Amino acid sequence: MEKQSIEQLQKICTQLRRDVLRMVHAVQSGHPGAPLGCAEFFVSLYFDILRHDPNFNMDGKDEDLFFLSNGHLSAGWYSVLARSGYFPVEELKTFRKINSRLQGHPATEEGLPGIRVASGSLGQGLSVALGAAQAKKLNGDDKLVYILLGDGELQEGQVWEAAMYAAHYGVDNLIATIDYNGQQIDGPTEKVMDLKNLKAKWEAFGWEVNEIKDGNNLEAVLEGLKKAKSLSGKGKPVMNLLYTEMGYGVDFMVGTHKWHGSPPSDEQLADALGQLEETLGDY
Amino acid sequence: MSLDLKFTYTEKKDTRSGFGDGFLEAGRKNPNIVGLCADLIGSLKMGAFQKEFPDRFFQTGIAEANMIGLAAGMTIGGKIPFAGTFANFATGRVYDQIRQSVAYSDKNVKICASHAGLTLGEDGATHQILEDLGMMKMLPHMTVINPCDYNQTKAATLAIAEHEGPVYLRFGRPSWPIFTPADQKFEIGKAWKMIDGKDVTIFATGHLVWEAVVAEAMLREEGIHAEVINIHTIKPLDEEAILESVAKTGCAVSAEEHQINGGLGDSIAQTLSRHNPAPLEYVGVNDSFGESGTPTQLLEKYGLNAENIVKAAKKALKRK
Missing domain, CATH: 3.40.50.970 (Thiamin diphosphate (ThDP)-binding fold, Pyr/PP domains)
Structure with missing residues (x-):
């Protein structure tokens, strides 16, 4: 894929946010908050960082792979997959509807290109990504495996089983990222179940931790992901702490858990879309 | 004897x-x-x-x-x-x-x-x-x-x-008897009729296939000819083999080292009730947990050994 300028990438971010809001609004269900906060991450990965082929094949040999462990960010993932050529942008309108390949949470059952494992039940993705990374090593494939996890998701015990395993086996072809927005369904993570010092936790588990302080600044995200790549291949798994704001890009949605799993009304959608320029054409 | x-x-x-x-x-x-x-x-x-x-x-x-x-x-x-x-x-x-x-x-x-x-x-x-x-x-x-x-x-x-x-x-x-051949071909989803019979079919899986083989000999001494079918594949279930056998024998016993609820017997019952409702008796654990003991003691106490298969077969026969 041809590299795009920051201005072009920024336009894709805006369009991704419009896609997410329109998709969730159309079915009056889904999760707008977190994907709005991860637009810069998704766009940086799919339009710059990943060495990937939108002519999807499940095995992904000699390609970088991406896994989404926090599957409820599906609207954002589907948008970036469609906008980068995995399937027609038109298909976004089928999100969460009957007979669609765009299930509420990502799935392989309907054969949607770009998805390699189902996710939605939290805490499982890191294990799967580690398995895929180890398969790459066994196959002599030098490409990387990327994965996004939610911060609330870290409350699942399996994540820490995987954390231990990754360091034990030195799975250094894996670059994980935590969407560190500090919010989950029931409220701020520090009130629901405090994650305390995440950097220290991952370091204590034997990971290389890379902080990306402004996760909603495209240049900072690109730079952070490039740094993460430079940290790979050195014997340790890499964890990006990506500081984002849930709901970023829409003034009344930003920085609160209230839009974790709630769709906007007609008026709210109009208000939100008014803040986000249509850059690539709505689906 | x-x-x-x-x-x-x-x-x-x-x-x-x-x-x-x-x-x-x-x-x-x-x-x-x-x-x-x-x-x-x-x-x-x-x-x-x-x-x-x-x-x-x-x-x-x-x-x-x-x-x-x-x-x-x-x-x-x-x-x-x-x-x-x-x-x-x-x-x-x-x-x-x-x-x-x-x-x-x-x-x-x-x-x-x-x-x-x-x-x-x-x-x-x-x-x-x-x-x-x-x-x-x-x-x-x-x-x-x-x-x-x-x-x-x-x-x-x-x-x-x-x-x-x-x-x-x-x-x-x-440690369990090795009674099947070393060179056997294993076909997933294909039940194996081990012993031909005409009076009752015993569908067994896992360790209890051996108990079924023993039960067949015990029944034969009393003049009852049981067919023994080894259901090594629980899913996909070989419905054809099950129906063919029960069409001949008219009644059946399921035998498994598992809860009756949700086990092989349940799958067989589904098949029979859809195509050929026939008496079916269940040998399995009846809605309880196990406990410590030797395998032999446990199979006896929880009703899973050859003697229990014999009893179940006779019960099924009476219901024909």
């Missing part, structure tokens, strides 16, 4: 050793086969594979949920993972991981579960899972296999290595 058994044995061995030997042989044939185990390599008999193929074997520590996810991930890139642990930890403990990452995602993972059922023995009910077949057969895409002795377990292990798709393979700990 000794029974006139249609199948006999000269040696006893654990079915888990059949798995271990089959796993090693499959690994020699196919370099894509990899192994994972959650701190039970010796108990699962996976050590020989680990020794011969250290780069293709992954000790996961006591972390079964992670192991299932790893196995699912390794299939992406073409590996064929055999993930081993005790049946309890291979199913109930990781049901959601299997459901989402393996079954729903249709990954080519082989879940290899040892120490299933009451015959695990002295460790007691915490480890004696009796619900695993039900949990696994309910999952779409999942194939469920429960072989009866060392030879059949080895053959099944080689067969699942060639089969594309998620599989649950259940085996056990006790």
Whole structure:
């Protein structure tokens, strides 16, 4: 894929946010908050960082792979997959509807290109990504495996089983990222179940931790992901702490858990879309 | 007085050793086969594979949920993972991981579960899972296999290595008669009619196939001719074989080292009720947990041995 300028990438971010809001609004269900906060991450990965082929094949040999462990960010993932050529942008309108390949949470059952494992039940993705990374090593494939996890998701015990395993086996072809927005369904993570010092936790588990302080600044995200790549291949798994704001890009949605799993009304959608320029054409 | 058994044995061995030997042989044939185990390599008999193929074997520590996810991930890139642990930890403990990452995602993972059922023995009910077949057969895409002795377990292990798709393979700990041939061909989903009969059919799976063979000889002494069918594949179930046999005998017994609820008997009952309602008696654990004891004591106390199969067969016959 041809590299795009920051201005072009920024336009894709805006369009991704419009896609997410329109998709969730159309079915009056889904999760707008977190994907709005991860637009810069998704766009940086799919339009710059990943060495990937939108002519999807499940095995992904000699390609970088991406896994989404926090599957409820599906609207954002589907948008970036469609906008980068995995399937027609038109298909976004089928999100969460009957007979669609765009299930509420990502799935392989309907054969949607770009998805390699189902996710939605939290805490499982890191294990799967580690398995895929180890398969790459066994196959002599030098490409990387990327994965996004939610911060609330870290409350699942399996994540820490995987954390231990990754360091034990030195799975250094894996670059994980935590969407560190500090919010989950029931409220701020520090009130629901405090994650305390995440950097220290991952370091204590034997990971290389890379902080990306402004996760909603495209240049900072690109730079952070490039740094993460430079940290790979050195014997340790890499964890990006990506500081984002849930709901970023829409003034009344930003920085609160209230839009974790709630769709906007007609008026709210109009208000939100008014803040986000249509850059690539709505689906 | 000794029974006139249609199948006999000269040696006893654990079915888990059949798995271990089959796993090693499959690994020699196919370099894509990899192994994972959650701190039970010796108990699962996976050590020989680990020794011969250290780069293709992954000790996961006591972390079964992670192991299932790893196995699912390794299939992406073409590996064929055999993930081993005790049946309890291979199913109930990781049901959601299997459901989402393996079954729903249709990954080519082989879940290899040892120490299933009451015959695990002295460790007691915490480890004696009796619900695993039900949990696994309910999952779409999942194939469920429960072989009866060392030879059949080895053959099944080689067969699942060639089969594309998620599989649950259940085996056990006790030393058990080896009464099936070493050179048998294992066909997934194809029941094996071991003994012809006309009066009643005994559908048995796992260790209880041996008990069914013994029961058949006991019944024959009383002039009752039982047909014995080895249902090594719980899912997909060989409905044709079941219906063909019951069309002839008119009644049946299911025998399994599992809860009656959700087990093989339930699957047979579904088949019969749809196509040929006929009396069916269940030999299995009746809605209770197990306890510590020797395998023989436990099979007797919970009503799973040959004597109980004989009783059930007579009851089924009376209901014809």
